[in-house]
Amino acid sequence: MEAAKKLLELNKVSVGFPHRGGMRPVTENVSFSLHDGEILGIVGESGSGKSVSMLAVMGLLSGNGKVMDGSIRFYNKEQPEEYTELNKLLKGELRQICGNEISMIFQEPMTSLNPVMTIGAQVEEMLTLHSTLPREKHKEEVLSMLSEVGLSEVEKLYDKYPHQLSGGMRQRVMIAMAMILRPKLLIADEPTTALDVTIQAKILKLLKKLQTEYGTSIVLISHDLGVIRSICSRTVVMCEGRIVEQGKVEDIFERPQEEYTKRLLAAALGKGEIIEKREIDYQLAPVVKAENYSVFYAEKPKNAQQLGSTLAERLKSIFAGKIRREVVRGVSFEVYPGEIVGIVGESGCGKSTLIKGLAGLNPLTEGMLTMEAKHPQMVFQDPYGSLNPSKTIGWLLTEPLRLHSIGTKEEQRQQVLEMLKKVGLSEEYYDRYPSTLSGGQRQRIAIAMAIMLKQKLILLDEPVSALDVTVQEQILILLLSLRKEYDLSYIFISHDMNVIHRICDRVMVMYHGEIVESGKTEEIFERPQHEYTRKLLKARL
């Protein structure tokens, strides 16, 4: 790799966006280069400028974003000794290069495909626009590319629409689109973040394969250090618009020089070290006991068979306009006082549905459920949606007390201020609005809201999944200290096995609406019994 020539070079690039009349820089003096045929990782937390830098390469900056300073040089196909300065090109010229030589895949496979075009037509469009291949060969080429990226039954797939595909399949289609012109450079912006772990690993393997087969250089943008380590040869660490450190992956991961990199690594690759263990008394009466508990969804029937088998059932469903679909199928479990029970499983396995049932947000349930807490509280995944944007933090935290008429106005205020301190925020947050808070701070408020009513059971639905790794760490520690202080029990949903390992006492693995395995955390991690659990653990990077 030493002798390989540079394919792309960023030299002191600063990207800015207009702000209050002037330009505000988002990245400053970003310099790195990419060699022919290598996979370079760019890692950093949200807002670190990693995506913006690569969007600048493609000329895809949104709004009035501009490359303010520096140069972006890309190798020139016709004159191998020369470089093209991408940031000086006209739009049309840049587009020519972008289609043929550079392509990009995005995080969200749900929205980056056009929903009204068939898969075949979308992939083929790339050929129509950029390729000199004769028309009649297009379909053949598309089909071979689709099977190249690991999709099966490509003939059928050709005429399907994006909504008929799973997330992983869509991402494969995106990759097929990006690779069909055999670009020299592929920019992958968080390509696996929206996917389940077992699919993540497969997509990464595919990228690696394409790199070795076609010699395509890849820039992989990710916040996930595990992803970076699994396939990149070199990596660039970014923070607040600057490059903190760059070098070979082994060096960065084993001998990080900068403080920030060390912190990032410690938070992300703690290999799921247990933060704190606590003895649980399993002789006590459980706080939750579910027996043969099922949760249903009401949905519009898709075909006649779903209406039911007997005439009476059919008539009932027709009049209701909806049928019940069993999402959680007869699960049984207990949660003991002070215990943290983790639920893992892929998206759609019914884990969120289960706790929505427990919380009482979904009334369509069957089976036995005994619960000590009258109003079990919940913390949601997205801290941007779970706090009412038009209320102040103080109002939000007082609301549970107001609703249950606890204390006088002054007492309520005192309680709220105390709670703010407990979750690690100062009193000045009382009068602020959620929009002025960061994701981590919002999640602290959401947790505070859940604890205000002093209920013993808190349901946590992916509470740290939307947060950066360093913030995740803080929230997990906060959850543990609050458990001790208020004697809480948690049901903790996560798709991240590392997080589960770090704080849960027991784990339940859900698959297709059933609990396929459950037990003490160490036991599950050391001796997984079920096939699916093994797969989950193996996919851990």
Place this chain on the structure above:
Amino acid sequence: MVNDMSFLKKSKKQNKSDNTKNWQLRLGIVLVSVVTLLVVVGLFWTPYEPTAMSAALKNKPPSLTHPLGTDYMGRDVLSRVMDGAGTTFFIGVATVLIGLVLGTLLGAFTGYYGGIVDELLMRLNDTLTSMPSILLALVFVSIIGTGKYNIIIALGVIFIPSFARVVRSEYLVQKEMDYVRNAKLLGAGNLRIMFVHILPNTKSILLSTITIGLNNAILAEAGMSYLSLGVQPPDASLGRMLSEAQGYLLSSPWMALAPGMMIVLTVLGFSLISENLKN
């Protein structure tokens, strides 16, 4: 760092006409303030008595003593515009208020609860909106009679559907948000969720609907009075003045020009505001 991201998102929404939007909004605010100032002053003081007639001053073009001229009865046009705009504004605001309050209530309930009541009310809504609003108002007025207050009721009822529709669609979105679930878990009742938790989050969309509504109400009043179904003489209103000026359009155009310009400026001002307020 997080600030950086929100900032990026914002700049995505703003497009290149960001600066244009800014001056458009300013112009709109200036126009509306000037018109409002005229109206407010007109409540307490007008250069002449708006209804004072004088045979000697019939159809005089604008001069220093009568800046906007006089009408066919020798009344001062400026005084009448100030007074008439006041009436028109009052009708506009009252109409929008009726539409706003009832429409919001209706939209909130149907959007939040959904179901069969929602279906029925929304189809009724469709029926109302499928007819031209001025025609519908004519029907109302012919039943309950003409006059300032009857016009307000007639127009107010017609304005309910547009507010109900906007509020309902906003509630449909908001009720699925996690903060609503959270409020439910905390034990908040449906009414409290609807009006304390969700309602404040509809204010931005309501604000632009209100400005559009004011525009439509002012135009509708002018139209009704022009057809002499609205404000009755000797009261002045912009529409009424236009209707009276019709016969003198060629000989004394200032009579039509003054109320006409007043309507144009007001509507333009509100349109500019509502168009640019959305972001």
